Amino acid sequence: MAEKVAGIGAGVSGLASIRCCLKEGLELTCFERSNDVGGLWEFSEHVEEDRASIYPSVFTNSSKEMMCFPDFSYPEDYHNFLHHGKLQENIRTFAEKKNFLRYIQFETTVLSVKKCPDFSSSGQWEVVTESKGKEQSAIFDAIMVCSGHHILPRIPLESFPGIERFKGQHFHSRQYKNPEGFEGKRILVIGIGNSASDIAVELSKKASQVFLSTRQGSWVFSRISDNGYPWDMVLHTRFRAMLQNVLPRAVQKWMLEQQMNQWFNHENYGLEPQNKSLMKESVVNDDLPSRILYGAIKVKTRVTELTETSATFEDGTVEEDIDVIVFATGYTFSFPFLEDSLVKVEDNMVSLYKYMFPPHLEKATFACIGLIQPLGSIFPTVELQARWVTRVFKDLCTLPSESAMMEDIIKRHKNRIDLFGESQSQILQTKYIDYLDELAAEIGAKPDLLSLLFKDPKLAVKLYFGPCNSYQYRLVGPGRWEGAKNAILSQKQRLLKPLKTRTLEPASNFPVSLLLKILGLLAIALAFFF
Ligand code: FAD
Ligand code: NAP
Numbered sequence: 001m002a003e004k005v006a007g008i009g010a011g012v013s014g015l016a017s018i019r020c021c022l023k024e025g026l027e028l029t030c031f032e033r034s035n036d037v038g039g040l041w042e043f044s045e046h047v048e049e050d051r052a053s054i055y056p057s058v059f060t061n062s063s064k065e066m067m068c069f070p071d072f073s074y075p076e077d078y079h080n081f082l083h084h085g086k087l088q089e090n091i092r093t094f095a096e097k098k099n100f101l102r103y104i105q106f107e108t109t110v111l112s113v114k115k116c117p118d119f120s121s122s123g124q125w126e127v128v129t130e131s132k133g134k135e136q137s138a139i140f141d142a143i144m145v146c147s148g149h150h151i152l153p154r155i156p157l158e159s160f161p162g163i164e165r166f167k168g169q170h171f172h173s174r175q176y177k178n179p180e181g182f183e184g185k186r187i188l189v190i191g192i193g194n195s196a197s198d199i200a201v202e203l204s205k206k207a208s209q210v211f212l213s214t215r216q217g218s219w220v221f222s223r224i225s226d227n228g229y230p231w232d233m234v235l236h237t238r239f240r241a242m243l244q245n246v247l248p249r250a251v252q253k254w255m256l257e258q259q260m261n262q263w264f265n266h267e268n269y270g271l272e273p274q275n276k277s278l279m280k281e282s283v284v285n286d287d288l289p290s291r292i293l294y295g296a297i298k299v300k301t302r303v304t305e306l307t308e309t310s311a312t313f314e315d316g317t318v319e320e321d322i323d324v325i326v327f328a329t330g331y332t333f334s335f336p337f338l339e340d341s342l343v344k345v346e347d348n349m350v351s352l353y354k355y356m357f358p359p360h361l362e363k364a365t366f367a368c369i370g371l372i373q374p375l376g377s378i379f380p381t382v383e384l385q386a387r388w389v390t391r392v393f394k395d396l397c398t399l400p401s402e403s404a405m406m407e408d409i410i411k412r413h414k415n416r417i418d419l420f421g422e423s424q425s426q427i428l429q430t431k432y433i434d435y436l437d438e439l440a441a442e443i444g445a446k447p448d449l450l451s452l453l454f455k456d457p458k459l460a461v462k463l464y465f466g467p468c469n470s471y472q473y474r475l476v477g478p479g480r481w482e483g484a485k486n487a488i489l490s491q492k493q494r495l496l497k498p499l500k501t502r503t504l505e506p507a508s509n510f511p512v513s514l515l516l517k518i519l520g521l522l523a524i525a526l527a528f529f530f
Helices: 012-023 084-097 194-203 231-235 238-246 249-260 288-293 378-393 402-420 433-443 449-455 457-465 470-474 484-489 491-499 512-529
Strands: 004-008 027-031 109-115 125-131 134-140 142-145 169-172 186-190 209-213 297-300 303-306 311-313 324-327 366-368
Touching: 004 012, 004 109, 004 134, 012 027, 012 084, 012 142, 012 378, 125 142, 142 378, 186 194, 194 209, 194 288, 194 324, 209 311, 238 249, 238 433, 238 457, 288 297, 366 378, 378 433, 378 470, 449 457, 457 484, 470 484, 484 491
Parallel strands: 004 027, 004 142, 142 366, 169 324, 186 209, 186 324, 209 297
Antiparallel strands: 109 125, 125 134, 303 311
């Protein structure tokens, strides 16, 4: 049984890991290269090598109730979608209030993690770190890798013939900070992920023209969903997840199309995805359609050739006088501190059981946390991953045999391609609620809706039709939290609180809508009988 655990990285995944280690009585040392917690949310004015980089205008695309640690929801007056600065402030407060900082060795980079010579019996690891020019080595019983996957830019220059001739400026979205300096330029943004869309929208307010080149298109939707609720609180419900699992693909495709085209017709805007039955991560952007409507952004097909100043596209059109190309082409990842035989990354792909455990280890004392891209928020996902992993380290849960794990990896890989396609941007993609439930089932934290329906029908209905977030996995099992039920029942209140900034006169109690409905029914009845 493991006792001493090394964590690598103090971002959201690292903090979730610290918390779970402490809960399970494991002694954790977390090594963090930078001087703060928060990982990619720790903003820096300048792009730093080996660290994720975000731009000043980033707002989360998950809402606050979906993106919090269960017993640490945001202050009520926090807005539903947070600016990165507010999120980072909260992450820092979380780490301070929970007394986690004492377990983190800042400005310490993990250089290597190797099996100890007696690994097959001890399951131990030798970890070499470097801090302020000094190397140190220590032995640990188990490892949690929480080092993130948005650090290394992917720039597929080979897909852009002529790029070597291009005389303008070109860079990866990771280098982008703000639109200053791009006034009056003609800019080509490549890709249609959330980075491409955010950057294209921001640049289009200063540039003379922005072109957005996409080879496959994408669904784009607003953060604002039915009745003005945050999109993820409406879409990420167990009810919808059930529909996705039982309805035939053709019906799902039709429903998705109807839903996505409610806001605007994607075909008319040139954004319609090529393969509409895939569940690829959609773009969440409130401004992209309007910038297209203004003509400030023009959507283009794939680039086939670049010259000194122009870009030719798959449909034969040419855009001249391009000054800047932004490659918003996503990220790749690697683990320079690990031996290839442990976690081999090939074409952005890794073979890990349930995205966490290498299947071939003699001892289950190693796991990756957060090496995943769920269709929903990362917070509940890494929380459940860390809860399961720490219980495996404590021998409270066991992993299946190597062959069963390999079988699961292969099956999952096939399903992923079927659901999300073969694009590299989708390699870590998973369904959201299904995956959370799968992890929760491993540790006995999956809520039993049927028995709840008899014991507490109001709560059961909320769990089934309401937003599925981290509170739901704290109702039962290890790590059960007394406040979970109340947090679920009061989330609407916290959602509405920051919107109530204008005191309104109490609305008239006269039921106008009811009266209109009755009149309508009467009119139909009259029309029917006369
Ligand atoms: P990171 O935040 O990348 O943290 C990794 C940490 O490991 C870093 O602090 C790094 O310094 C440290 N580290 C790495 N290597 C070493 C080493 N060798 N030694 C020591 N330390 C090391 N997800 C959502 O759910 N909702 C959102 O709205 C959302 N918005 C996003 C917006 C952007 C622009 C991006 C890029 C991603 C977004 N994500 C979002 C996904 C995001 O990945 C997660 O929100 C989450 O922050 C990832 O946390 P992490 O701890 O796994 O990785
Ligand atoms: P991404 O989601 O991986 O998107 C990369 C884009 O580049 C895809 O559209 C991809 O198209 C395209 N691409 C890749 N290779 C290409 C090629 N050779 N030619 C043409 N196009 C190519 O990367 P990202 O947008 O940087 O986002 C990374 C993560 O951060 C995502 O999870 C995202 O949600 C998150 N993020 C969030 C926010 C926010 O919350 N506001 C902002 C930015 C990013 P294909 O699909 O065709 O491969």
